[in-house]
Amino acid sequence: MKPFIRYLAGLLACAATMAASAQAYPQRPVRVIVPYPPGGTVDAVARVFADSLGHQLGQTFVVENRAGASGSIGSEAVARAPADGYTLLVNASTFAAGPWLLKSLPYDIHKDFTPITNLGEVPLLVTANPGVPAKDLKAFIALAHQAPGKYFFGASAAGSASHLAEAAISYEAKADIPVVLYKGTGPALTDLMGGHISAVIDAVPSSLPPVKAGRTKALAVTSAQRLPSLPDVPTVAESGLQGFEMVSWYGLWGPAGLPADVVARLHDAVRKAIDSPRVKQTLSEQAFVGKGSSPPAFADYVRAESAKYGRLVKAANITVE
CATH class of the missing domain: 3.40.190.150 (Bordetella uptake gene, domain 1)
Structure with a gap:
């Protein structure tokens, strides 16, 4: 029985050590x-x-x-x-x-x-600088069709939800809307508010404050339903791209x-x-x-x-x- 007792004691000691470690973390x-x-x-x-x-x-x-x-x-x-x-x-x-x-x-x-x-x-919000003559995404896409390559999206990073949503919308809408890649949401929104790019699709927490401040305007939201905080802003699906949803x-x-x-x-x-x-x-x-x-x-x-x-x-x- 002694080997078994030693084995059991070892297991108990190991369990005690793990428990102590869990309680100790973090120590700095x-x-x-x-x-x-x-x-x-x-x-x-x-x-x-x-x-x-x-x-x-x-x-x-x-x-x-x-x-x-x-x-x-x-x-x-x-x-x-x-x-x-x-x-x-x-x-x-x-x-x-x-x-x-x-x-x-x-x-x-x-x-x-x-x-x-x-x-x-979080859902994403499609926002544009106030100088873009479109009140919603449907109108923005129409502008892009009329003048291919004239209007630009800005994305927070390559492969970000922002970048993928913009590429997906351009693809599904068959519109030529080039994407400018930035090193983060902050720089992209700064250029948007400065009128250097036409639109940005980014998460609500970062996109909503400039909208509320009147420095950008909301064109659409990428969720399946409209947002309670922006009840008058249509979804991307309502803007002509049926079934579109991305978070x-x-x-x-x-x-x-x-x-x-x-x-x-x-x-x-x-x-x-x-x-x-x-x-x-x-x-x-x-x-x-x-x-x-x-x-x-x-x-x-x-x-x-x-x-x-x-x-x-x-x-x-x-x-x-």
């Missing part, structure tokens, strides 16, 4: 890398959750913006970081589309990261090999954040729907989304220079 500040400049929706979402996780877990979660190369610079930094839970990534739909658009990614999105959870999703989603990852107890602790904290009245109110005001899916479910979702984007990239012949 955690870096949350956003691979885009400040001012965009990914940055805003990361800051809301970083603040909540910091309060729950008793350590500072510091958001660090590391922009460049359509999000691959910041993402690579996480892929190469120690798998200890102190370097995390908040990214969006662009992460799943990247392999189809960027020829030499320095990482594999499925092998080099640990999926933790889907933070949530921008946001997730939390760590480096590959992240310990299961750390993953579980972070996932639990995100779930509590989503359910907290303060976070729920902040996010609902931006039409953000929290998810908090399990790590395995999130991994499956990322694979399915990546395959979907691959089909769209091929059908619409979307390319990145």
